[in-house]
Amino acid sequence: MFKxxxxxxxxxxxxxxxxxxxxxxxxxxxxVLSLYRRRVPLAxxxxxxxxxxxVDLDHRPHQGDFDxxxxxxxxxxxxxxxxxxxxxxxxxLCNMTCRHCHVDSGPDRTRENMDRxxxxxxxAALDQTTAHTVDLTGGAPELNPHFRxxxxxxxxxxxxxxxxxxxxxxxxxxxxxxxxxxxxxKVEVVCSLPHxxxxxxxxxxxxxxxxxxxxxxxxxxKAGYGQGDPHRQLTLMxxxxxxxxSKAQARAxxxxxxxxxxxxxxxxxxxxxxxxxxxxRFLEWLEESGNLKRYMEVLVNAFNxxxxxxxxxxxxxxxxxxxxxxxxxxxxxxxxxAQGQDKTHRTIHDFDPAWxxxxxxxxxxxxxxxxxxxxxxxxxxxx
Numbered sequence: 001m002f003k004x005x006x007x008x009x010x011x012x013x014x015x016x017x018x019x020x021x022x023x024x025x026x027x028x029x030x031x032v033l034s035l036y037r038r039r040v041p042l043a044x045x046x047x048x049x050x051x052x053x054x055v056d057l058d059h060r061p062h063q064g065d066f067d068x069x070x071x072x073x074x075x076x077x078x079x080x081x082x083x084x085x086x087x088x089x090x091x092x093l094c095n096m097t098c099r100h101c102h103v104d105s106g107p108d109r110t111r112e113n114m115d116r117x118x119x120x121x122x123x124a125a126l127d128q129t130t131a132h133t134v135d136l137t138g139g140a141p142e143l144n145p146h147f148r149x150x151x152x153x154x155x156x157x158x159x160x161x162x163x164x165x166x167x168x169x170x171x172x173x174x175x176x177x178x179x180x181x182x183x184x185x186k187v188e189v190v191c192s193l194p195h196x197x198x199x200x201x202x203x204x205x206x207x208x209x210x211x212x213x214x215x216x217x218x219x220x221x222k223a224g225y226g227q228g229d230p231h232r233q234l235t236l237m238x239x240x241x242x243x244x245x246s247k248a249q250a251r252a253x254x255x256x257x258x259x260x261x262x263x264x265x266x267x268x269x270x271x272x273x274x275x276x277x278x279x280x281r282f283l284e285w286l287e288e289s290g291n292l293k294r295y296m297e298v299l300v301n302a303f304n305x306x307x308x309x310x311x312x313x314x315x316x317x318x319x320x321x322x323x324x325x326x327x328x329x330x331x332x333x334x335x336x337x338a339q340g341q342d343k344t345h346r347t348i349h350d351f352d353p354a355w356x357x358x359x360x361x362x363x364x365x366x367x368x369x370x371x372x373x374x375x376x377x378x379x380x381x382x383x
Contacts, residue, residue, distance in 0.1 A: 032097045032098075032099055032206075032281075033097060033106065033108065034097060034104050034105070034106040034108055034109060034281075035104045035280065035281060035284065036104055036106075036108070036109065037106065037108045040284075042280070042283060042284050042287075043104070045333065045334045045335035045336075046335070048279050048280065048283055048334060049334055049364060049366075051283065051287070051292075052278060052279075052283075052296070052364065052365040052366060053364075053365060055292060055293050055296045055365070056293065057293075057296060057297065057300055057365075060297055060300045060301065061300060061301070061303065064296065064300050064365060064368075066363045066364060066365060066367045066368060067363055069300075069303055069368075070308065070363075073303075073305035073308070074305070075305075075308055077360075078308070078311070078313070078314070078361040078363060079314070079361070080314055080315075080356070080357055080358070080359060080361060081309075081314040081315045082130070082315060082357075083129050083130065083131050083315060083316070083317060083353070083356070083357065084130075084131055084132055084133065084315040084316070085131060085133050085135055085312065085315055085316040085317070085378075086122075086125075086126050086129065086131040086133065086134045086135065086159075086316075086317055086319075087134075087135040087136075087137060087316050087317065087318045087319065087329060087378065088114070088122055088134065088135070088136055088137070088150070088319045089103070089114075089137050089138060089139070089141075089318065089319065089320055089321055089329065089332060090113070090114040090119070090136060090137075090138060090139075090141050090144040090146070090147065090150065090321060091109070091112055091113035091114055091138050091139045091141065091143065091144045091321045092104070092105040092106075092109035092112040092113075092138065092139045092321065093105065093106075093107070093109050093110055093112070093113055093138065093139045093140065093143045093144070094106055094107065094109065094138060094139040094140040094143070094166065094169075095107060095140055095143070095166070095168060095169050095172060096140070096166055096168060096169075096205065096206070096209075097206075098166075098204060098205045098206070098281070099204060099205070099281060099282075099285060100204055100239065100276055100281060100282040100285070101280060101281045101282070102276075102277045102279050102280045102281070102282060102329075102330065102333055103138070103139060103280065103333055104280045104281055104333070105138060105139040105140070109139065112139075112321045112322070113143075113144055113145075113321060114144060114146065114321045114322070114323075115146075116146050116149075118321070118322065118323045118348060118349075119146045119149065119150050121323060121347075121348045121349045121351075122150070122319055122323075122348055123150075123153050123154075123157075124351075125319075125348050125351035126154070126157065126159070127157070128351065128353050129317075129353055131159070131317075132159065132160060133159065133160045133161075133162060134154040134159045134160070134161050134162070135162045135164070135316075135378060136150065136151070136161065136162060136163050136164065137164040137329065137378075138164070140165070140166055140169040141163060141164060141165075142163070142165065142169050142170075142175060142178060143169065148181070151163070151182075151185055151187060152185065155185050155186065155187075160188065161185070161186075161187045161188065162187070162188045162189075162190055163182060163187050163188070163189050163190065164190050164192075164237075165189050165190065165191050165192070165216075166191070166192050167191050167192065167193065167212065167213040167216040167217065168209060168212045168213060168216060170216040170219060170220070171212055171215060171216055179216075179219045179220050179222070179223040179225070180223045182223070183223040183224050183225060183232050186231040186232065188233040188234075188235060189220060189225060189233070189234055189235065190235045190236075190237055190272070191213075191216075191217070191220075191234070191235065191236055191237060191268075192205075192237050193213055193217075193236050193237065193238060194238055194239060194240075194241050195238065195241065196255075196256045196259040196260050196263075197210075197259070198210040198211070200241045201213065201241075203241050204241045214264050214266060217234075217260075217264075217266045217268070218264075218265070218266060220234055221234075221266060221267055225268075225269075226266070226267035226268040226269055227267065228269065233269050233270070234267075234268045234269050235268065235269060235270050235271070235272060236256065236268050236270075236271050236272070237271075237272050237273075237274060237380070238252070238256075238271060238272070238273050238274070239273070239274045239275065239276050240275070240276055243276075243286060243289070243291040243294065243295040243298070244295075244298065245275055245298065245299075245302060245372055245373040246273035246274060246275050246373065246374070246376065246381070247273060248273075248374060248381075249271060249272060249273040249374060249380055249381040252271060252273060253270065253271040256268075256271050257271075271380075272379060272380025272381070273374070273376075273380055273381055274376045274377075274378075274380065275299075275369050275370070275372055275373065275376035276369070277330050277366055277369040277370075277376075278292070278295060278296060278299070278365075278366055278369060279330060279333055279334060279366055280333055296365065296368070298372070299368035299369055299372040300368050300372075302372035302373045303368060303371050303372060304371055304372065304373060304374070304375060305371075306375075307370065307371045307374070307375030308371065310375065310377065311328075311370055311371070311375075311377065312328050312329075312370070312377040312378050312379070313327040313328040313331065313361050313370075314361070316328055316378075317338075317356060318331070318332050319348050320332050322347075323347040323348040323349055324337055324345070324347055324348075325337065325338040325345070325346055325347060325348060325351070325356065326338050327359070327361045327362055329378060330366055330367075330369070330370070331362055334364070334366065336362045336364070338356065338359050338362070339359060339360055339362060340355050340356075340358065340359050340360075341358055341359065341360060
């Protein structure tokens with residue numbers, strides 16, 4: 001089905017594990033395959049949950065129990081808020097295999113791609129909600145054959161559409177018109193870029209990725225992105241290259257704008273900063289590098305109760321490629337399906353806004369990643 005998209009990427013490499021004291025994803029390149037492709041134990045979401053639960057946090061606040069931590073700060077139960085964001089993961093297929101990817105996406109994930117019937121079910125469900133934003137993610141969402149149809153349908157409904165783009169996908173031959181097409185449809189492009197310097201970006205995403213990312217950003221600038229036009233908003237998304245929390249978002253934004261403009265002539269509108277979530281391939285790196293316990297201690301110690309009201313699990317529905325429903329993108333990757341008060345699960349094909357608004361939000365130790373420091377969500381810092 002994807003033969004014509006020429007899914008090739010010379011940067012399908014990432015870094016060998018660094019020593020714990022380096023706290024970085026490495027110095028040299030090696031090919032990285034998805035956990036799924038390698039059939040390793042961490043490919044199983046339940047194994048990931050068990051791995052996190054086995055970390056000794058007995059001497060940390062509330063022994064590293066997220067629900068107890070919430071209760072101690074006045075949140076006996078994490079309640080849903082009004083639904084604002086309709087997030088759709090339309091597939092795990094990607095032209096890259098990044099070392100930190102929490103989705104475990106890659107060129108080998110060809111099966112997990114949303115079909116047209118599920119896309120139409122998403123649109124029907126969207127029409128039942130008051131969500132103002134449709135957030136399209138993957139994988140590389142642009143590689144789904146129904147991506148443009150879905151965008152057009154959401155735009156026709158007056159929704160703000162976000163495309164979460166890895167940048168390098170824009171250099172594929174079949175995507176040459178995409179920057180202008182996105183601009184014409186007033187789609188906000190949220191682009192992954194670990195750092196505005198080559199070394200840090202290539203360390204996380206593979207040698208040569210930075211140069212390709214800069215070229216893609218220039219194409220977006222040429223299409224009118226990054227010029228202050230609210231209908232052509234270019235957002236960069238950064239996360240740490242190692243086992244530490246993200247930098248202060250507001251302070252880093254001006255540094256990034258100066259660095260990219262001075263050195264590469266690239267402009268963007270805003271920067272959002274995310275903490276790395278201790279799941280999937282980043283969890284594998286934490287384990288292999290001996291950083292897992294230390295990183296979990298960092299997350300637990302940095303719990304910030306001011307982040308709780310803005311957690312994305314409260315105002316978002318996350319739909320997987322096969323139509324299952326989740327509280328957030330991270331719960332989706334851990335296969336923690338949204339659960340009604342009656343303990344039942346639903347899919348997008350039988351979506352009920354009332355059922356979803358009364359659900360019980362599922363939590364776990366990974367949730368400390370969203371509440372540490374300034375907080376972390378798909379929209380960046382939340383404190």
